[in-house]
Amino acid sequence: xLQMKVRGLMYDPFNNAFIIILRDDQEKEVLPIWIGKPExxxxxxxxxxxxxxxxxxxxxxxxxxxxxxxxxxxxVITDLKDNxxxxxxxxxxxxxxxxxxxxxxxxxxxxLRVDAPIFxxxxxxxxxxxEELDRWLDNLRPEDFGKYDA
Numbered sequence: 001x002l003q004m005k006v007r008g009l010m011y012d013p014f015n016n017a018f019i020i021i022l023r024d025d026q027e028k029e030v031l032p033i034w035i036g037k038p039e040x041x042x043x044x045x046x047x048x049x050x051x052x053x054x055x056x057x058x059x060x061x062x063x064x065x066x067x068x069x070x071x072x073x074x075x076v077i078t079d080l081k082d083n084x085x086x087x088x089x090x091x092x093x094x095x096x097x098x099x100x101x102x103x104x105x106x107x108x109x110x111x112l113r114v115d116a117p118i119f120x121x122x123x124x125x126x127x128x129x130x131e132e133l134d135r136w137l138d139n140l141r142p143e144d145f146g147k148y149d150a
Contacts, residue, residue: 001076001119002029006108009044020108022077022120029125031077033085039105046112058109065091065114072116073097075107080127 004022007030012019018040022031035043042058044050055063065072070093079086087107089100102110111118 001121002125004029004031004077004118004120006043006047006112006118009040009047020105022108022118029120031120031125031128033077033104033108035105039103039109042109043105043112046109058106058113061110062113068093072110072114074116075102075111075118077104077107077118077120077124079121080124085124 002024004024006020007023008021010019010021011017012034015034017034017036019032019034020040020043022033023029042056045052045056046058052059070091073090073092076088076090077085078088085104087102087104089102089107089110091098091100108118110116
């Protein structure tokens with residue numbers, strides 16, 4: 001598994017969707033995940049430290065976990081099937097570890113709020129590495145990655 005960091009959030013006008021860009025610490029691997037507008041908003045709020053007057057869903061999840069003395073250990077992007085990414089949230093509660101199925105966007109939004117590490121399996125990294133993706137990334141400008149330097 002590779003530990004990944006959120007390196008940017010950008011809009012993809014061709015698919016009318018947002019892309020969260022994950023990169024490893026050595027910046028050798030990149031993992032773009034297409035997400036919807038509400039999910040992009042939740043991630044953007046966490047990246048920018050924006051707090052809303054009433055808790056958003058991921059803020060509520062954080063509060064419930066903290067109130068229950070549960071801790072998010074990590075988030076793992078586990079699979080890519082038919083252009084859909086899958087993730088697991090690893091939670092420690094009591095004396096046990098629990099694994100919860102999640103959409104990557106929700107897992108990342110929660111991880112950012114609780115300061116949990118984000119990982120991607122080697123299999124996911126290999127599955128997304130295609131010539132088309134490499135060409136797409138080669139055409140990106142540095143400003144396309146946004147202002148986040150997490």
